[in-house]
Amino acid sequence: MPALLGTSRLEAFSDGVLAIIITIMVLELRAPHDTTLAALRPLIPVFASYILSFVYIGIYWNNHHHMLHVTPRIEGGVLWANLHLLFWLSLVPFVTAWMGENHFAAAPSATYGVVLLMSGVAYLILQRRLIAIQGDDSLLARAVGRDLKGKASAILYLIAIPAAFVNQWISGALYVSVALMWLVPDRRIERVLAERGD
Amino acid sequence: MPALLGTSRLEAFSDGVLAIIITIMVLELRAPHDTTLAALRPLIPVFASYILSFVYIGIYWNNHHHMLHVTPRIEGGVLWANLHLLFWLSLVPFVTAWMGENHFAAAPSATYGVVLLMSGVAYLILQRRLIAIQGDDSLLARAVGRDLKGKASAILYLIAIPAAFVNQWISGALYVSVALMWLVPDRRIERVLAERGD
């Protein structure tokens, strides 16, 4: 059995990467040369996709925060499961720009879904790994439970990706729906903490 | 009642985002191709708007620091109130560039004010949320008091936004005035801490 590490540096590094991801996306919002308010109109889809991705990265940070909060110690493999998650999330600015600059065209919208799906899968792998270390009766295991929300998200992404080629507003609506579903911070963990009387 | 989280990771993530916001603004200061000192002259408005925004982000960091310093524990909703604040602040580099590159033209100057106003509102929401958790007799509640400074700032922004379309030097002067008003670190919190004998 490998020795265990604390979580503080994993959290610090993840915070750094997520802070950069969430902030560099705004660089795609390029200041127009024109100085009328009308010059902002072409930026609306770029802005809309920025908001969507900001919320998604916010959700990941939020849930990551809650998940690590109930994780006392980790081991080496977790570092890679976490880097795997950060890898997929690091592609979010790219697909956000491609989708936003092309008014939510089919292929960019589908690719956006692929990156969301892979990020979701990576999060799940990380979660499983953390539960495996802590055991099935751990706080985290009980908080996650059968993880219906995680599974539902994956299914919705899987519908949204091909749907983008039919009508991109379907996929767009699905991405927004999943975000809304998660916007509520992961009360499961807070509830379990409250029960424990923490 | 939801379980409570510590503030350290919220602070770390906010520090990361604010550090990036304050630093990427300087990327708008593009090195001129010419090598005379005169080549710096066209950069003066860009530089002026950079200084203004640097001071504003500094003020937010400073007050955020003081506010969280007297906040022992938070809950999930605070994470989103904080992300909401970071969202509006993340738009500062965009409006700074638009305003600076266009010599403080009317629409960009007004838009700058809108982002400042929304950031101020977001800060207020976060503050209210934190006070709601800690109670009306908490250190934070007493330090904030009736928050005259916060309310005055909002009113000045509301004046500055339409004023930009009359004469942008009025709005500019108002933005500078609000910044000067806040430049003094939030002594209210330090005073209350001193009274408590901390």
Place this chain on the structure above:
Amino acid sequence: MPALLGTSRLEAFSDGVLAIIITIMVLELRAPHDTTLAALRPLIPVFASYILSFVYIGIYWNNHHHMLHVTPRIEGGVLWANLHLLFWLSLVPFVTAWMGENHFAAAPSATYGVVLLMSGVAYLILQRRLIAIQGDDSLLARAVGRDLKGKASAILYLIAIPAAFVNQWISGALYVSVALMWLVPDRRIERVLAERGD
């Protein structure tokens, strides 16, 4: 003998730099103007070199994390040995872009190897320095042992650099091999920790 410092701020600064390095590389993945999936094809080599460099920076972060985890205290010289490592790693985005955008051409591929080699050497210097402070019977010294992996990596880079001018797929294969060799987190440190019963 110089006085000793804690490691927390060294770790925080390194985490910041590594988080930025790993994330700004993605800026090279520029959103195509075309909106077909075929528009992603020219990005494949850029994407491949991004993955390779992401894994390398991940490896460095991972091993740095493990190494500092068993380092209780440092002194001033270590700060510079660490900055020296960060300097070489900061060149990774540059060589990644040059190699990826030019389909792994000879000179860029060789230059990529030079930066990997110098980063490896810088890591070794840092490791030696840390062992010198802690002594030969320290946890770190025992975990590192004769550092066969470190030496093997250096030799493989030294082969890969000239090999790039013969056939760049040889150098590419060598870079991937070294990465795979290190992908396993540094169990040596975890093993020694486990023996100690930490």
Place this chain on the structure above:
Amino acid sequence: MPALLGTSRLEAFSDGVLAIIITIMVLELRAPHDTTLAALRPLIPVFASYILSFVYIGIYWNNHHHMLHVTPRIEGGVLWANLHLLFWLSLVPFVTAWMGENHFAAAPSATYGVVLLMSGVAYLILQRRLIAIQGDDSLLARAVGRDLKGKASAILYLIAIPAAFVNQWISGALYVSVALMWLVPDRRIERVLAERGD
């Protein structure tokens, strides 16, 4: 007397800003379109100015680290003295790019010196402020002493700035000399710590 704050968040924010400054400078090293080693030649002055600025930011981080290490508590004014220092340092990437891309031409080289001078002055102000809080017999006060190194640096910058218009190699040599003078980590603080038996 204002209440006192801890230094951890000041350090975290400064680490973030310095990490970003040191890393975004590398973005000026743009991957050439050509794939020969000769294509790297025009980048040599850009690279040289990158190394110089990397070392300078490293020196500031290093000394900042040592200075805050012996500073138990701060107050609100220090936050602004620190932001003032970060402001001048945030201009380093701009002057580095201007100087490097123009082969150390006169005006860019002089402007580089102005930014170094102002950063030095800002550091001095921060130092004075910290000593004022802690008293003249504090560890920091004794470590800094008469601060001959700080004063000598300022004088050398003041010579280098006009000298750039005579011959930019004089100013360049002076910038390198000051860097070398500081490259040795600030042993003064470590020595005083050692005497105290920390």
